[in-house]
Amino acid sequence: MDPTQPSATPDFLNHDRPPVPHLTVPRGVQPFHLAEKPVRGRLVRLGPLADALLTRHDMPAPVTALLGQALALTAGLAAALKFQGSFSLQAKGDGPVGMLLADCTEAGALRGYARAEAGTLAGDGPAGAAALLGKGYLAFTVDQGAEMERYQGIIGIEGDSLAEMTGHYFATSEQLASRVWLAAAPTPAGWRASALILERVAGQGGVGPELDEAAQQDAWETALALAGTITEAELLDDALSGERLLHRLFHAEGLAVDRPRPLSYGCRCSRSRLASVLAGFGTEDLDHMAENGDITMTCEFCNLGFRFARDEVRAAGAG
Numbered sequence: 001m002d003p004t005q006p007s008a009t010p011d012f013l014n015h016d017r018p019p020v021p022h023l024t025v026p027r028g029v030q031p032f033h034l035a036e037k038p039v040r041g042r043l044v045r046l047g048p049l050a051d052a053l054l055t056r057h058d059m060p061a062p063v064t065a066l067l068g069q070a071l072a073l074t075a076g077l078a079a080a081l082k083f084q085g086s087f088s089l090q091a092k093g094d095g096p097v098g099m100l101l102a103d104c105t106e107a108g109a110l111r112g113y114a115r116a117e118a119g120t121l122a123g124d125g126p127a128g129a130a131a132l133l134g135k136g137y138l139a140f141t142v143d144q145g146a147e148m149e150r151y152q153g154i155i156g157i158e159g160d161s162l163a164e165m166t167g168h169y170f171a172t173s174e175q176l177a178s179r180v181w182l183a184a185a186p187t188p189a190g191w192r193a194s195a196l197i198l199e200r201v202a203g204q205g206g207v208g209p210e211l212d213e214a215a216q217q218d219a220w221e222t223a224l225a226l227a228g229t230i231t232e233a234e235l236l237d238d239a240l241s242g243e244r245l246l247h248r249l250f251h252a253e254g255l256a257v258d259r260p261r262p263l264s265y266g267c268r269c270s271r272s273r274l275a276s277v278l279a280g281f282g283t284e285d286l287d288h289m290a291e292n293g294d295i296t297m298t299c300e301f302c303n304l305g306f307r308f309a310r311d312e313v314r315a316a317g318a319g
Contacts, residue, residue: 020302021052021265028108028263029079030242033201035254036208037219041227043242044076044195044263045235049110051190052265056303059116061186062127063097067114068184068193069129069162070102074112076195077140078104079261085144091165093157095134109266111301129162138165176202179224183235194235198227219253226250267302274299274306275313283315 025047033040046053046068053071054064070089078087088103102112116132135157142151153173159165163180170176177200184193200220201207207216226249234245246255274297278286289295290310298305 020267020304023049023052024262024264025049026262027242027260029075029261030246031079031258031261032246032250033256033258034219034223034250035256036211037223037254038201038207038211038216039198039220039223039253040201041196041198042076042079043246044072044079044193044197045242046072046075046110046193046263047238048190049263049265050184050193053110053112054184054191054193056301057113059114062132063114063116064191065184066097066100066129066132066162067102067112068191069182069195070100070114071110071112072184072193072195073162073166073180073182073197074102074104075108075110075263076197078106078108080197080199081142083142083144085142085148088139088141088143090139090141091133091136091157091162092139093133093136095132095136097132100133103266104263105266108261108263109268110263111266111268113300115300128160129165130157130160133157138169140169176200177220179227181227181230181235183232185232185236187236187238189238192236192238196227196230196235198223223250223253226253267299269299269302269304269306271306275308278308278313279315281315286310286313286315 025045028044028046028049030043032043050068050071054068074087074089077089081087084106086103086105088101091100092098097114097116099115102110104110137154138157139152139154144150153169155169155173157165158168161182163182166180167178170178179198181196184191211219230249234240243257246257278295278297286295287310293310295308295310295313296305297308
């Protein structure tokens, strides 16, 4: 049974997963740290998951690349947090890409979309994150459900790339020394996306007692210099494992890899979810949505249309 189509099962009871890829990357996020040094990080490799997520929409290559970077970044940031629910990155601006959204659950279910103005990205249009997003804001949100307080950090968009924008947020809002490298591009195997995130550990946790502040700063700057040698080709190369890549970068600095975390195709749409959205509209709005007796709602993440018979949808406040 296709859950995108009307059926004998009441809509509010139809929780079936729509026909989207069942795909998991077992080692999607590889956390690591440098022994006795104030440095920790995560290497994110989406592998074939990137292509599955990014090709749900037909978008210009610069927009697809920006969304791929956002997905990899969101997965890497979420992996450092302890939460139950979802962690999201959202950018809203006045540029051709008015909305950029990626979110990841505590289990690594990943989804995202970019909303671009049709016709504004043809030919030699803007390609960088700053030009695509324009002026606006960047928000990082931890949502643990209605019974838990939501945490959100918001800052104005500053920087040419999504990596620079993220660095500005952490330096300004979280006062955390960090550096981010992002890559997303089409390859012979399809779209790939990756992120390398480095953070300087605050305080003395895990830092060798012989390291004074000057030595800790030197260790941090050394890690940054080594990470700066990474190339986009290395980040996106399926044949180069995450462990091998990290070894190339940090083998002389006491590299210790931690347990990897899986990432999966994470659109959470269902007929019941969309039916509950429709239930919030009035009769006039529902009638306006209907075409030939049906209302079609399209999930912005997986780009699947769910069809509802208008005469079976009850308006808000209807008896």
